[in-house]
Every structure is written in structure tokens, then in C-alpha cells.
Amino acid sequence: MIVKAKTPSRENLDVWFLNTLNFLQDIIASSVDTITVTLTWMLSLLLNNPGTLQKVQEEINKHVGKGRRVNDYDISKLVYLQAVVKETLRLYPAARLTAPREFSEDCNVAGYHVPKGTWLIVNIWKIQHDPEIWSDPSEFRPERFLSGTQAHVDVRGTNFELMPFGAGRRSCPGFSFSLHMLHIVLATLLQNFDMSSPEDSTIDMTESIGINAKASPP
Numbered sequence: 435m436i437v438k439a440k441t442p443s444r445e446n447l448d449v450w451f452l453n454t455l456n457f458l459q460d461i462i463a464s465s466v467d468t469i470t471v472t473l474t475w476m477l478s479l480l481l482n483n484p485g486t487l488q489k490v491q492e493e494i495n496k497h498v499g500k501g502r503r504v505n506d507y508d509i510s511k512l513v514y515l516q517a518v519v520k521e522t523l524r525l526y527p528a529a530r531l532t533a534p535r536e537f538s539e540d541c542n543v544a545g546y547h548v549p550k551g552t553w554l555i556v557n558i559w560k561i562q563h564d565p566e567i568w569s570d571p572s573e574f575r576p577e578r579f580l581s582g583t584q585a586h587v588d589v590r591g592t593n594f595e596l597m598p599f600g601a602g603r604r605s606c607p608g609f610s611f612s613l614h615m616l617h618i619v620l621a622t623l624l625q626n627f628d629m630s631s632p633e634d635s636t637i638d639m640t641e642s643i644g645i646n647a648k649a650s651p652p
């Protein structure tokens with residue numbers, strides 16, 4: 435559709451077409467995999483933690499009920515569900531690393547001299563599993579976001595201990611859409627379905643190797 439609507443002059447077609455194609459490819463690659471991967475981890479975590487699953491369903495029942503479909507306005511009341519989304523993004527950030535950055539000038543970071551031209555890649559996964567920041571970092575504990583010192587920690591790039599979407603000017607432009615989708619899809623699924631794994635077996639949470647944190651194929 436975009437190609438038809440804005441066809442440029444013949445001499446610019448190649449560059450223009452390739453740019454458009456690459457842009458669309460970027461958007462599709464960065465959006466489809468990330469949200470589906472996160473939803474898969476979230477459902478797997480809940481199936482392996484039936485107590486938590488039940489608590490989220492009870493919260494939806496209490497604030498929304500069964501008489502109508504859960505909607506965007508309900509999400510602010512579903513604080514436990516929000517904590518489940520945060521904890522999933524902490525344990526399984528869909529992108530484990532940020533994109534590379536190059537220092538444009540000499541800098542001093544926490545006492546370390548960083549010369550101009552140095553490349554920096556932030557290891558999001560590592561920070562979000564750091565035992566000096568998170569108690570029992572490998573445990574799925576949404577409650578950590580409900581009370582105590584980490585209750586205020588947010589995923590939007592203002593708290594550097596939790597930044598599944600990166601931080602700063604080049605952080606993920608899809609974060610708002612992603613958070614919206616993760617909350618509403620999870621709430622809708624849990625409002626309408628009772629879920630369990632086949633024969634109540636434990637889901638294998640082994641992670642695959644790569645930039646995107648996917649589950650290892652069975």
C-alpha cells in the first residue's frame with residue numbers, strides 16, 4: 435500500500451524501495467518476535483506457578499467479573515497482573531542486549547575513562563538478574579513490585595535496574611504499544627480461559643541462545 439501511495443521518480447526508486455523495505459522489515463522483526471516471545475514466557479511462568487495464576491484470575495474476577503470483557507480502563511486496577519508483566523520482562527527480556535552505541539567524545543563513567551569511539555552494548559539480561567540488585571534474581575516473584583523498595587521500579591527506562599525496552603533517546607519506540615498488548619492480551623486470556631499444561635507437567639524454561647530470549651525448542 436505504501437509503495438502504491440508514494441511511488442517516487444524512477445531514478446530514486448531503488449534506494450527508496452530498499453529503504454522502505456528495510457524499514458518495514460525492521461519494524462516487523464522488532465515487534466512480532468518480541469511480543470509473542472514475552473507472552474509465551476509469561477504464560478509458561480504462570481502455568482509453572484499455579485498459585486500466581488489463580489491470584490491474577492481472582493483479581494480480574496474481583497475488578498471486572500464475568501459479565502463483560504476486560505478493557506483498557508480496567509488495567510490500572512489490575513496491579514497484580516501488572517506486576518506479573520514486569521516480572522516476566524525482568525526475567526526474560528525479549529532483547530537481552532541494547533543496540534550498540536558509540537561514544538562521540540571522551541567520557542568519565544563511574545570513575546572509568548572511556549575514550550571517544552568506544553562501542554558500548556548494555557547487557558540488559560545481566561542487570562536484571564544481578565543478585566546485588568534483586569533478591570533471589572532467578573525466582574518468579576511478582577510480589578517484589580507490590581511493596582518494599584522495588585515497588586516503584588518501572589520498565590519504561592527511568593530505573594536502570596529494569597530496562598527491558600532500553601533507556602534514553604534510542605530506547606524502544608514500541609514500548610507503549612507492547613505494554614498495552616501484553617496487559618490486555620494476558621487479561622483477556624485469563625478472564626476467558628482456565629489454563630493448565632498437559633497433564634499438569636512443568637514447562638521447560640530453558641532459554642535458547644541468541645539476541646532474542648526464546649524458549650529452547652523441545
Ligand code: HEM
Pocket residue numbers: 460461464465466468469472527528529531532533534558597598599600601604605606607608609611612
Ligand atoms: C515486549 C516487547 C518489546 C521489547 C522487550 C523490546 C525491546 C527493545 C530493546 C531493548 C531495544 C533496544 C533499545 C536500545 O538500544 O536502547 C529495542 C529497539 C527497538 N524496538 Fe523494541 N521491543 C519490543 C517491542 C517492539 C515493538 C512492538 C516495536 C515496533 C512496533 C519495536 C520496535 C523497535 C525499534 C524500531 C527499535 C530500534 C530503535 C532505535 O534503534 O532507535 N519494539 N526494542
